[in-house]
Amino acid sequence: xxxxxxxxxxxxxxxxxxxxxxxxxxxxxxxxxxxxxxxxxxxxxxxxxxxxxxxxxxxxxxxxxxxxxxxxxxxxxxxxxxxxxxxxxxxxxxxxxxxxxxxxxxxxxxxxxxxxxxxxxxxxxxxxxxxxxxxxxxxxxxxxxxxxxxxxxxxxxxxxxxxxxxxxxxxxxxxxxxxxxxxxxxxxxxxxxxxxxxxxxxxxxxxxxxxxxxxxxxxxxxxxxxxxxxxxxxxxxxxxxxxxxxxxxxxxxxxxxxxxxxxxxxxxxxxxxxxxxxxxxxxxxxxxxxxxxxxxxxxxxxxxxxxxxxxxxxxxxxxxxxxxxxxxxxxxxxxxxxxxxxxxxxxxxxxxxxxxxxxxxxxxxxxxxxxxxxxxxxxxxxxxxxxxxxxxxxxxxxxxxxxxxxxxxxxxxxxxxxxxx
Ligand code: KG4
Ligand code: ZN
Numbered sequence: 001x002x003x004x005x006x007x008x009x010x011x012x013x014x015x016x017x018x019x020x021x022x023x024x025x026x027x028x029x030x031x032x033x034x035x036x037x038x039x040x041x042x043x044x045x046x047x048x049x050x051x052x053x054x055x056x057x058x059x060x061x062x063x064x065x066x067x068x069x070x071x072x073x074x075x076x077x078x079x080x081x082x083x084x085x086x087x088x089x090x091x092x093x094x095x096x097x098x099x100x101x102x103x104x105x106x107x108x109x110x111x112x113x114x115x116x117x118x119x120x121x122x123x124x125x126x127x128x129x130x131x132x133x134x135x136x137x138x139x140x141x142x143x144x145x146x147x148x149x150x151x152x153x154x155x156x157x158x159x160x161x162x163x164x165x166x167x168x169x170x171x172x173x174x175x176x177x178x179x180x181x182x183x184x185x186x187x188x189x190x191x192x193x194x195x196x197x198x199x200x201x202x203x204x205x206x207x208x209x210x211x212x213x214x215x216x217x218x219x220x221x222x223x224x225x226x227x228x229x230x231x232x233x234x235x236x237x238x239x240x241x242x243x244x245x246x247x248x249x250x251x252x253x254x255x256x257x258x259x260x261x262x263x264x265x266x267x268x269x270x271x272x273x274x275x276x277x278x279x280x281x282x283x284x285x286x287x288x289x290x291x292x293x294x295x296x297x298x299x300x301x302x303x304x305x306x307x308x309x310x311x312x313x314x315x316x317x318x319x320x321x322x323x324x325x326x327x328x329x330x331x332x333x334x335x336x337x338x339x340x341x342x343x344x345x346x347x348x349x350x351x352x353x354x355x356x357x358x359x360x361x362x363x364x365x366x367x368x369x370x371x372x373x374x375x376x377x378x379x380x381x382x383x384x385x386x387x388x389x390x391x392x393x394x395x396x397x398x399x400x401x402x403x404x405x406x407x408x409x410x411x412x413x414x415x416x417x418x419x420x421x
Pocket of ligand 2: 154158178332333364365
């Protein structure tokens with residue numbers, strides 16, 4: 001289906017198609033144009049609210065994927081200073097900012113809650129205390145405005161972001177890499193995903209954050225209020241990715257699962273040894289910090305790339321992706337890393353696959369992805385008007401879809417060599 005038609009309601013699609021069947025005289029052309037303008041005039045808008053982790057986000061988007069208003073309050077500075085996310089601290093910060101952030105998004109769109117068609121909110125997965133703040137606020141908004149409430153799965157929203165920023169049709173492969181998650185899935189439809197593999201322990205963003213902490217990067221003024229991932233990526237640009245050889249994880253296990261805790265512990269041990277060898281105190285910065293950052297980042301990329309390689313081969317084996325238009329979407333906070341993107345581009349080139357990464361600001365948590373996922377649900381014909389908002393609850397843990405990772409294991413796909421650098 002063409003890009004504009006994808007976002008057209010079924011009823012309007014039928015009207016446009018019936019016009020197009022009429023022979024090509026000027027009257028039919030006028031009717032086609034009038035059908036299109038009816039569609040574009042009947043604009044829908046959704047307000048999205050995100051509080052699942054450490055960002056309070058809100059946005060209003062329309063059915064054409066335009067962001068009409070957006071606001072975001074990142075807590076990253078507080079958590080970097082504290083050395084990690086403490087859920088009660090994150091909850092309190094969401095409580096302080098949620099009303100202001102939602103109002104700011106609406107003000108920027110020059111709208112009120114009465115103008116939007118629905119309110120979408122992240123209800124799963126995430127930190128329980130944080131999810132509750134967003135859901136409670138969304139419920140109060142719909143109670144006040146009488147609008148439908150659309151519950152959103154945070155990871156599905158990350159995946160579908162690419163359909164707003166780029167033209168991506170179902171089915172597509174998606175790698176979601178963030179501070180709390182790491183998974184490979186096939187997105188078959190708006191709310192229909194199959195899971196190929198996920199992290200057995202840490203998420204890559206968590207590993208980036210812990211290594212950044214071990215390297216005391218927050219003591220450098222330019223990194224005092226950015227995430228560990230951003231600090232490592234910035235320093236790595238000046239370093240040699242092959243300076244230190246960190247072990248590749250799960251090489252003997254032919255799955256699409258991930259593991260980052262081994263890589264993280266090896267890197268931490270290596271840093272402690274380097275501090276001792278170079279006589280650098282625990283609070284100081286190692287002189288070869290750029291090489292360490294580059295080697296660690298390369299270690300993360302190698303592991304991600306091998307799992308993506310296997311997932312593409314598995315999809316080919318089972319016909320899970322269109323033969324002539326395979327797409328890999330990479331999203332989540334770590335997906336904004338340019339070095340990782342360019343490495344994954346090489347894997348995609350090897351398998352004639354298109355790589356799509358939303359712009360970095362839409363890879364990290366934000367309200368736009370929640371609003372857009374709500375819009376996709378509305379456009380797919382789901383009706384939320386009858387559902388009782390008060391019955392909606394949050395779930396801290398919730399799989400993205402059916403888990404077929406055992407089929408990946410059974411396929412036992414051996415990987416051909418891969419050259420990333
Ligand atoms: O998706 P996100 O905003 O929040 C969730 O975890 O859901 O991801 C945040 C994570 C943090 O761990 C952060 O260090 C990491 O994404 N991150 C990065 C980069 N930007 C953010 N990791 C590597 N390179 C980056 N440029
Ligand atoms: Zn996220």
